[in-house]
Amino acid sequence: MCIDAAHGSTMGAAMDDIENVRSLRGGKKLVMLLLFCVICIAVNFIGSHVATGLNLPFYFDCLGSVLAGVFGGYMPGIIVGYLTNFVTSLNDPSSFYYCLSNVFIAVCSAFASRRGWFGKPHTVLLVVLLFALCGGVLGSVITWFLYSAATGEVSSDFAQQVMDVTGMAPFAAQVCSDFLIDLADKGITVVVALVVMRILPDGLRSQFDFTFWQQEPLEGEQLEAAKSARTRGLSLRAKVALIVAVVMAVVAAATISISFMMFHRSNIEAQGRIAEGVANLAVQAVDADRVGEFLKEGEAAPGYAETEARLATIRDNAPETQYVYVYRIQEDGCHVVFDPDTADEPGSDPGDVIPFDDAFLPYRDDLLAGRPISPVVSNESYGWLLTVYRPIIDSNGRCTAYAAVDISMDTLVSDEMSFLARVIILFVAFFVLICAIAIWFTEYGLVMPVNSISRAAGNFAFDSETTRSGSVQGLRDLGITTGDEVENLYQAVLKTSEDTVDFIADSQQKAATIERMQDNLIMVMADLVESRDQHTGDHVRKTAAYTKAIMDQMRREGIYANVLTDEYIANVVKSAPLHDVGKIEVSDTILNKPGRLTDEEFAIMRSHTTAGEKILEDAKGAMSEAGYLDEAQRLAAYHHEKWNGQGYPYGLSAEDIPLSARIMAVADVFDALVAERIYKKPFTYEKAMAIITEGAGKHFDPVVVEAFSHISEELYAQRTVLDDIVTHKHDDAAKG
Numbered sequence: 001m002c003i004d005a006a007h008g009s010t011m012g013a014a015m016d017d018i019e020n021v022r023s024l025r026g027g028k029k030l031v032m033l034l035l036f037c038v039i040c041i042a043v044n045f046i047g048s049h050v051a052t053g054l055n056l057p058f059y060f061d062c063l064g065s066v067l068a069g070v071f072g073g074y075m076p077g078i079i080v081g082y083l084t085n086f087v088t089s090l091n092d093p094s095s096f097y098y099c100l101s102n103v104f105i106a107v108c109s110a111f112a113s114r115r116g117w118f119g120k121p122h123t124v125l126l127v128v129l130l131f132a133l134c135g136g137v138l139g140s141v142i143t144w145f146l147y148s149a150a151t152g153e154v155s156s157d158f159a160q161q162v163m164d165v166t167g168m169a170p171f172a173a174q175v176c177s178d179f180l181i182d183l184a185d186k187g188i189t190v191v192v193a194l195v196v197m198r199i200l201p202d203g204l205r206s207q208f209d210f211t212f213w214q215q216e217p218l219e220g221e222q223l224e225a226a227k228s229a230r231t232r233g234l235s236l237r238a239k240v241a242l243i244v245a246v247v248m249a250v251v252a253a254a255t256i257s258i259s260f261m262m263f264h265r266s267n268i269e270a271q272g273r274i275a276e277g278v279a280n281l282a283v284q285a286v287d288a289d290r291v292g293e294f295l296k297e298g299e300a301a302p303g304y305a306e307t308e309a310r311l312a313t314i315r316d317n318a319p320e321t322q323y324v325y326v327y328r329i330q331e332d333g334c335h336v337v338f339d340p341d342t343a344d345e346p347g348s349d350p351g352d353v354i355p356f357d358d359a360f361l362p363y364r365d366d367l368l369a370g371r372p373i374s375p376v377v378s379n380e381s382y383g384w385l386l387t388v389y390r391p392i393i394d395s396n397g398r399c400t401a402y403a404a405v406d407i408s409m410d411t412l413v414s415d416e417m418s419f420l421a422r423v424i425i426l427f428v429a430f431f432v433l434i435c436a437i438a439i440w441f442t443e444y445g446l447v448m449p450v451n452s453i454s455r456a457a458g459n460f461a462f463d464s465e466t467t468r469s470g471s472v473q474g475l476r477d478l479g480i481t482t483g484d485e486v487e488n489l490y491q492a493v494l495k496t497s498e499d500t501v502d503f504i505a506d507s508q509q510k511a512a513t514i515e516r517m518q519d520n521l522i523m524v525m526a527d528l529v530e531s532r533d534q535h536t537g538d539h540v541r542k543t544a545a546y547t548k549a550i551m552d553q554m555r556r557e558g559i560y561a562n563v564l565t566d567e568y569i570a571n572v573v574k575s576a577p578l579h580d581v582g583k584i585e586v587s588d589t590i591l592n593k594p595g596r597l598t599d600e601e602f603a604i605m606r607s608h609t610t611a612g613e614k615i616l617e618d619a620k621g622a623m624s625e626a627g628y629l630d631e632a633q634r635l636a637a638y639h640h641e642k643w644n645g646q647g648y649p650y651g652l653s654a655e656d657i658p659l660s661a662r663i664m665a666v667a668d669v670f671d672a673l674v675a676e677r678i679y680k681k682p683f684t685y686e687k688a689m690a691i692i693t694e695g696a697g698k699h700f701d702p703v704v705v706e707a708f709s710h711i712s713e714e715l716y717a718q719r720t721v722l723d724d725i726v727t728h729k730h731d732d733a734a735k736g
């Protein structure tokens with residue numbers, strides 16, 4: 001408990017130190033970024049003023065944005081793009097609507113720089129094309145919707161010339177002309193940017209490449225792996241971007257709709273007030289007591305022409321007004337009293353009857369009664385109009401006619417389209433900014449740390465103590481300090497990894513102890529057998545050494561190389577001392593009989609093979625993993641089988657006999673021949689090898705005998721040393 005607390009305290013202090021150092025470096029880099037952005041914004045202004053001062057047909061207003069994207073990356077480029085147009089909008093508000101072009105140019109420059117496009121001629125041309133699309137085409141579309149969409153007129157002389165020469169539609173001519181101008185403008189901008197990139201040192205980019213690492217910065221392969229981590233579904237980066245985009249889209253749609261409806265209502269009300277003012281002037285211009293006379297006599301009535309001229313003057317002095325006229329409302333329709341001619345069409349004659357438009361039918365009774373009505377919007381015989389009717393009251397208080405004013409809704413539509421375009425452009429601009437900021441913070445505060453943890457955990461190596469320690473150190477070196485749930489996850493993964501490594505080390509230590517205990521138990525079991533068989537001496541230990549020597553030689557010669565693996569050899573060597581374990585069930589009388597065994601006694605002696613097989617089968621059943629006991633069982637059961645099938649207990653032959661048992665057969669007989677027994681003297685090396693060689697293909701596997709013959713003399717010469725080694729091991733086991 002105390003150790004865990006101390007470990008947690010140490011880790012917390014380490015994280016605090018890392019965060020403090022990172023904060024100092026981040027503060028210095030932030031100052032450098034701000035200075036860099038100010039310089040780039042100034043470059044944009046200088047370029048723009050140079051182009052204006054020299055009266056050039058270019059802009060030169062995005063060189064700073066390009067340099068910000070090249071040297072600083074996406075965020076500095078976006079910041080410079082927005083702030084350039086924001087500062088410009090303080091003097092010219094309409095310039096802010098073009099910030100999208102500047103921002104997209106900065107984004108394209110950062111994208112191209114990171115892919116090395118500025119270093120190859122054909123990709124440089126692609127960069128110029130991209131810039132022209134962002135500046136010329138996008139800027140032209142913005143211009144069209146702000147100023148020309150309602151009127152259908154182009155906004156520049158060059159665009160008019162393109163339209164006249166090519167016969168293009170106004171919109172296409174506007175886009176084409178702006179693109180051609182911008183292509184030259186951005187070509188010059190890219191050339192200047194390339195010169196600046198060539199002059200400034202390569203290491204400068206790292207000074208202005210603004211990142212938001214909340215861990216140890218990644219580079220090279222690690223950075224690419226963290227960025228391109230594969231997911232089964234949509235990536236976290238994409239999910240955040242999608243959520244932000246959907247939320248922003250919903251908010252934008254709701255806000256734009258509400259704003260547009262409010263603007264539309266406000267516009268209608270404003271135009272209605274203008275129309276009411278004009279209608280009131282028209283009422284004052286008409287002599288209400290003579291309306292009947294004017295209607296009956298028309299232009300022949302005294303003062304008619306003067307009154308109609310005053311109405312025309314009132315109309316002409318109000319630019320928003322399309323028509324000013326006077327009607328007397330009767331059951332059969334609207335009787336024209338005054339309808340001044342316009343420049344485009346003549347007015348109706350006095351006495352003409354105009355049928356009620358459908359839009360006025362709901363107000364028919366009010367009009368017949370001489371009551372005021374609300375402004376009416378109609379789109380019928382005279383076009384899309386906002387109409388205001390004001391009653392003309394005579395000296396007796398009766399409504400003798402209505403002064404009517406029509407305002408064309410086309411002007412309102414133009415204003416509303418321009419308003420809608422401005423609102424949409426502003427929302428798109430802020431949409432891009434917010435998405436960029438959200439993705440940027442998500443990238444460094446969420447995606448990179450999570451992918452780094454995932455990659456470090458996925459690459460965690462358990463195959464050795466060195467690789468385990470290296471993997472833990474790799475996790476520790478990430479140094480994630482987001483201060484939120486991601487950091488909690490990192491600390492949990494790190495602690496789990498450290499605990500796992502400690503557990504594995506402890507388990508391996510215990511496993512090694514258990515393995516040593518098992519080895520000692522094997523030798524104890526072998527000693528139990530040897531202590532009862534006075535003939536064998538240290539036979540089981542020596543045969544283990546001989547089998548290892550034979551297997552090593554066979555592997556050197558490429559014999560059964562696919563079988564003789566390190567694990568296989570270790571299992572055989574460890575199992576060899578148990579090959580005679582079945583003798584524990586043979587009585588001492590038979591084991592130590594100095595004379596020749598009877599047939600019955602020999603049959604009992606031979607049973608030690610099957611007895612050993614049964615003992616080891618039972619031992620395997622008591623263990624979850626058999627391990628080397630499989631080999632021990634095969635050795636015990638088959639080490640007296642012969643190559644020609646004349647052995648016991650099963651009469652197996654050739655390669656039906658397990659390889660380990662065929663090797664043990666040679667080692668077992670060789671040791672029995674050269675060792676001294678109470679009933680015989682040791683055979684000479686020559687005699688022993690003659691017996692072994694003669695038994696090849698009969699008693700023994702000839703391949704094993706061949707390999708053994710290459711080392712047998714050396715083994716025989718070292719038997720004294722081997723005796724000493726075996727004796728020492730025996731003494732150590734006894735002491736243990």
